[in-house]
Amino acid sequence: MKRIKFLHCADMHLDAPFTSLGADTGKASERRRDLRQTFGKIMDIAKTEKADLVLISGDLYEHNYTGKSTIAYINDKFREIPHAHIFIIPGNHDPYVANSFYRNYAWSSNVHILCGDNPEVVLHDLKTCVYGIGFKDFRQEAAQIRDIKLSQKDYINILLLHGTVDMDFRQDNHLYNPVGSSELAGLGMDYIALGHFHGRSDDIGGHGLIYNPGSPEPLGFDETGEHGVYIGSISKDGDGHRCLDMSFRCTGKRYYANMDVNISGCDTEEKVEDRIRAAVEGNRCGHGEKDGLFHVTLKGYAKPGLKIDTRQLTSCFKDRVFFMKIKDNTAPDLDFDAIKREPGLRGLFARKIFQRMEKTEDQHQRELLLKSLYYGIEALDSGKVEIE
Template sequence: MNSLKFLHFSDIHLDAPFGSLGSELLAAEKRRQDLLEVFDRIIDIAKMEAVDIILVSGDLYEHEHVRKSTIHYINKKFGEIPAIKVFIVPGNHDPYISNSFYRNFEWSENVHILSADRPKVFLKEHNACVYGAGFSNFHQEKSLIEGMEPADPKHINILLIHGTVDLNFKKNRYNPMTSSELSLLGMDYIALGHFHNTLWGIGKDGKIYNPGSPEPLGFDEEGEHGIFIGRIDFVSEREKKLYVKFEKTCKRQYKSLEIKSDFFESDDQIIDMILREAVKNENRDDLVHITLRGYTAPGYRINAANIANAIKDSFFYAVVSDETVNQYNYEELVNEPGIKGLFVRKMFSLINKAESAREKHLLMKSMQYGIEALEQGKVEVL
């Protein structure tokens, strides 16, 4: 019985700029180092698990930002595992274009770049065929699997592909496909990339897997991140057994913390509340987005930048969003006969029609500033 063991990862985005960290240049450089350390861990896992092949489903690096020294480092690490074949399909961040390192760099002998020039590799020792459909530009409006012939069931068949699956976008520029179309190809495992969240066994036959980014890259990627380890056993042309497990690799996590109070009265009070929450949740190595919700004392203005600066040593990185509302007695104001009462009634009519919590919050803030302007003749916004 033929068997093939693999490690599948994608979207590590080596040398990513981490522009979301703003002016925190040291933090951005440390995050780039984090990515290299996670890449090292992936290579170590491949050795420990004694896999036959590594599947990289695109966005291995950032074409616009990658340093040549990083490419040398990647290749060195792949070269340290000569018995493990590495298959890479280019993504939208590392496309197979004229000045791509995939075209113009001498990769280790065990590294195979799958592209239109070389769309598949047959592994005789495993009776397996590895197919690849990757980006030849930063955008791919037409599906890369259009016209692809179904795989030969006499082999173990794997497809590496980067793109969007089952998304109902009118104009998708990132290789739009459906899980039904992919299932028709008769693959025994489809190694998908592009989504940064994990997808387990989707499609009609449950053969489509996306590990997500092995290290999260932004606040929209909360939770644990990692890679897939799998094995395909060839029992017969009609029966191939697939086993897949998830392995955590992330060094840090992005987390959202919510701090609530009916009466915020000082920045120091808020700082103490955040630090107590940080100790309780052990967030020191994480990147946190702290949202303040509730009511502030009349006249008190939260200084989010001051708070973020005061707590910065308790987290790897922290950003503070103020979604509080100044504590006015709106129930009394709504019954006033003058312009303030009229204004508050008009605002409440809009607030009651708000379609989201965010819209409601912005309208409440607008009402607060409007009352201040009417009472004080000016508005101070921090």
């Protein structure tokens, strides 16, 4: 009975710019340090778990931003687990181009870069063969899986792939190395270590062998929820019967949360602040508030006289959370029944809008009409409209 243990991660994106956090706050550089710490944590897990293999399925670092010191840091971490074979495939953010560090750096002896002329490594002592489909450029629209042929069918066979699986191939947005799960399953692999999409996907296609761990550290507000790596083991007997055991280990240091906060009924900024604070406390995702990055959208109806200053509100949370961005999508609390009865232009405008709303069943159209009603009343009352 052959058995190996592995750690599978992907999409680390070391040295990502984090431009959305602003250049003058220091938060972007702190998030880059977070990525390094999370990577170090992953290597510690590999050491503690005594993993035979570490599988890194693309986008380990950012080619356009990463310097040699980061590569040295990565390599030092690899040297700390000499018992483990490190397998890396280049992704679309760290492709195997002419000036790639994958080509031009003296990696530790336990590191294998699978790309170009080196798509396969046989480990006879572990009776394991590892294959890789890496990126040779920043975009690769056709997966080269037909070039993969099993050289050791009686060994444990693993494939690393960075790309899109089971997507609508007629839509070319975000399609990198597009391939179907059934086609992958037909290769005869015992495990397929996927990367590229930052959300975790277990057992893609239901074939019992394709897994995508997502990004170990969340990178943006579209990456909420848990983030981590897989710890897995594969055993295979002499008849070729395979047993795959998988578990997920959370590694994310920070977390992102998108929150809608209804401030209807609030007549002071202090009460708005209290609503936001309560929402933050309810969205900690098992972390501390200081680890959270929050995108808050204020909704509902603002009482007359309440002026919402998003910058001032944000400053109230600067020592409470890691990062917060507040967007004001509230509308003034207006009595439209009373306005429709007015004899002047405001009343006529309101009646016309409500007549059009009654004639349409399209919810999106109704929302646009309601928004235009608020803007129209604001323009009539103040002579101007402020639109974010």
